Amino acid sequence: MIDFWTYKNELKIYKNIYFELYKKTLNSGQIFFGNNLEKFEKNFIKKNNAKFGIAVGSGTDALLISLMSLDIKKGDEVITAANTAIPTISAIVNSGAIPKLVDVNQDSLIDINLIEKTITKRTRAIIPVHLYGKPCQMDKLVRLSKRYNIHLIEDCAQAQGAKFKNKFVGTFGSMGCFSFYPTKILGGYGDGGFILTNNFKLYNKIKKIRFYGIDTSDKKNKFFKKYYANINGVNSRLDEINSALLNFKLTKLNSFINKRRKIAKIYDHELKNTSLQLPKKNTNTFDVFHLYTVEHSKRSKIRKILSNRGIETRIIYPYPIHKMKAYKNFFKDKKFINSEIKSKKIFSLPLYPELETNKVLLICKELKKILNNV
Numbered sequence: 001m002i003d004f005w006t007y008k009n010e011l012k013i014y015k016n017i018y019f020e021l022y023k024k025t026l027n028s029g030q031i032f033f034g035n036n037l038e039k040f041e042k043n044f045i046k047k048n049n050a051k052f053g054i055a056v057g058s059g060t061d062a063l064l065i066s067l068m069s070l071d072i073k074k075g076d077e078v079i080t081a082a083n084t085a086i087p088t089i090s091a092i093v094n095s096g097a098i099p100k101l102v103d104v105n106q107d108s109l110i111d112i113n114l115i116e117k118t119i120t121k122r123t124r125a126i127i128p129v130h131l132y133g134k135p136c137q138m139d140k141l142v143r144l145s146k147r148y149n150i151h152l153i154e155d156c157a158q159a160q161g162a163k164f165k166n167k168f169v170g171t172f173g174s175m176g177c178f179s180f181y182p183t184k185i186l187g188g189y190g191d192g193g194f195i196l197t198n199n200f201k202l203y204n205k206i207k208k209i210r211f212y213g214i215d216t217s218d219k220k221n222k223f224f225k226k227y228y229a230n231i232n233g234v235n236s237r238l239d240e241i242n243s244a245l246l247n248f249k250l251t252k253l254n255s256f257i258n259k260r261r262k263i264a265k266i267y268d269h270e271l272k273n274t275s276l277q278l279p280k281k282n283t284n285t286f287d288v289f290h291l292y293t294v295e296h297s298k299r300s301k302i303r304k305i306l307s308n309r310g311i312e313t314r315i316i317y318p319y320p321i322h323k324m325k326a327y328k329n330f331f332k333d334k335k336f337i338n339s340e341i342k343s344k345k346i347f348s349l350p351l352y353p354e355l356e357t358n359k360v361l362l363i364c365k366e367l368k369k370i371l372n373n374v
């Protein structure tokens, strides 16, 4: 059986280190807001060449809190890609904004040429999604956001360590939002997220929002008010145990990414002359392959045979946002053709750093056999 994803292979390698970190953290007497969080925040900011950053409870929270920091008002609009993950949209809706969708290109990323006609006087932000670990063309997006004076919030949940023109994603816009959900490029053992920003004002505000709206910047001051909310906030914390594990895993991030890219290269090479549509590579990008997503019109047949042969694949994502019950009222009569077509053809192959080369080659061999007969 080849799992689509499992943490068990990784655990085998790092188990002793993780147990040591667990033990040390439990003995430290700190559960939240301790040394591990402080270290991890510092290292994560440094790793991404950003100025400021705040760890939060999840990638969804990172998006929601970023939007909350912009003081969204009723009727404000936020634009994102029609094929994104549910949490991008739920964050927009929960912030009080109206979600506006833009269709995607052949590369599965937001079609930048279509954004302009979606911008209105009420547009407050654009959330480009670096889906599958593939960076959007950030120079064009930055120009657009400056021209219309709207915020750019990058959804980097699937793209930790990816670069556009040698600059890390998450550092182009007002904020970059990350997820440490276990399957992600930098995956924790539980939920977690991060917001990067180069804006000191936004940083201070986000820090308050993460912790019930309390201002903790001057805790040592005798006038510090412990249970006093300055603004409306939420509770979104990254705990000490997860911070310790993530801080360790951050030191391995480059090697995780290199391994992912190596596996993607094997898939590229082995599957290039088949009827599968392989991931489209853009110029000026350093892709990190959170997912290796291919397309085929006979997807269900191919996946079924693969599954019978012990190879698990997944569809990420099978339903475009505007087709879901929770959101379709926002997009009456709207069509996002590429997203709809892709949702019927895409499926992702197993790809994680510990997946052995012989297994990747076996997947390719089986796939080629199947493709010759469908």
Ligand SMILES: Cc1ncc(COP(=O)(O)O)c(C=O)c1O
Pocket (backbone or CB within 6 Å): 058, 059, 060, 061, 084, 085, 087, 088, 129, 131, 155, 157, 158, 178, 179, 180, 181, 191, 192, 193
């Ligand atoms: C594109 C995208 N945005 C946001 C999120 C939300 O992250 P989390 O699961 O950490 O809340 C995810 C994770 O599934 C994602 O893939």
